[in-house]
Amino acid sequence: QVRLVESGGGVVQPGRSLRLSCAVSGFMFSGYGMQWVRQAPGKGPEWVAVISNDGVHKYDADFVKGRFTISRDNSKNTLYLQMDSLRGEDTAVYYCARSRPGSSYYAPDVWGQGTTVTVSS
């Protein structure tokens, strides 16, 4: 069955870095675009970034401003989000999600359970 399992969340001080991972199984990872979406406590989802199935093309939200980098390793069936210069407003549950079949940039149809990132001194 299709599974996406995020890891790497935790408590981190402002200005520090964190790398999130998303291990996938149950489908051909290299055939799908992948995305990160976050959700701050009590707020709605906020899209973070998308990466094409081959890892060549990446697009992200304005608020990322070069601080976050999405990447993938198709040989390991794993998606990553490198987050640098973290701020308090980055505190959220971070979800990885698979783009719907047919295009790397379709709406995500399968989501992980999320990993929590807390930025606090």
Add this chain to the structure above:
Amino acid sequence: EIVLTQSPATLSLSPGERATLSCRASQSVTGYLAWYQQKPGQAPRLLIYDASNRATGIPARFSGSGSGTDFTLTISSLEPEDFAVYYCQQRDYWPPIFTFGPGTKVDFK
């Protein structure tokens, strides 16, 4: 940047009633309009994509319609498990940047 507005913020209904949720965009959307359902402690679940197509496994009581700047999610007859928060999401044509609306909570009257 396209901004999505959802109304109402809260919809109080009873099981068996019809729910009509609105999503309005600040400018015309390309058609890449999706609807998600989210329950507490869970990830969002894709219901509708491309404005009117039901995702795999989604019951027929969920339907989407609309074009341009005005979109609607209709739940024809609410089941107890449908009480949740619903978000619309659009994708800019290019670059492919996604935006979520603020959500509509469907709760028990």
